[in-house]
Each structure stands twice: as structure tokens, then as C-alpha cells.
Amino acid sequence: MKWIISLFIIIPAIELYILLLSGKTIGVGNTFLLIIASGVIGGYFAKKQGMKAFREVSDSVKNYQAPGQAAINGICIFVGAILVVLPGFISDILGFMLLFAPTRKLFKPIIYRWIRKKMKNGQVIVMK
Secondary structure (H helix, E strand, C coil), rough: CCCHHHHHHHHHHHHHHHHHHHHHHHHHHHHHHHHHHHHHHHHHHHHHHHHHHHHHHHHHHHHCCCCCCHHHHHHHHHHHHHHCCCCCCCHHHHHHHHHHHHHHCHHHHHHHHHHHHHHHCCCCCCCC
């Protein structure tokens, strides 16, 4: 729990520092345009990837299969979409990494490990 509180303080401070540094280096207007452009482009890709993930989950359910991979992809895309819309370059980079399948693969082992840990502790229950 302590690390979550730290993230809510440290990450925004780093984001703000990078935004200020960027404004000083390339100009306030260009920094603002970059933030707006990344949000719009990220929103477009989030919608596109989100609809694809929704179809995959829907197809899995229609075929009476567990939507494991598709559900994980959907969660990654959802979190990536939120990160891309937030102002800041670090959140944009992480968001885009979660939106695109090749880089999303880097995060999947972490997510699976987290889910397994929650299942061991009895915090997540899988029903058949």
C-alpha cells in the first residue's frame, strides 16, 4: 500500500519535471502540441485496439472458451488508453507500449504473476 502512495507522489513529480524541461528545451507551444497530439493519436489507437480486444473476448465466449488471453489484452489496452490520455511523456510511453501487441508482451508475464499471487492468497477466485 505504501508503494501506491509513493507512486501517486513520485510519478507526477517526475512527469511535471520532464514537462517543464521539455517546455524549456523545445518551447511551451511545442510541448503542448506534443501532449495534445499524443492524446489524440493514443485515443485513436486505444479505440481501434479496444474494439479488437472486445471482439476477441466476444468470440471466445461465443465459442464456449475462456477469454484468458483476450481479457488480459483488454485490460492492457484499457490501462494503456488511460495512460495515453493523461498528460505527460512517461505515461504516454507506457500507454503506447500497452496499446501495441509486440510491446504488450513485455507486460503480460508481470500481469500473470500478479494474478497467480492473488489467486494463491485467495483474493481472486476462478469459477468454472
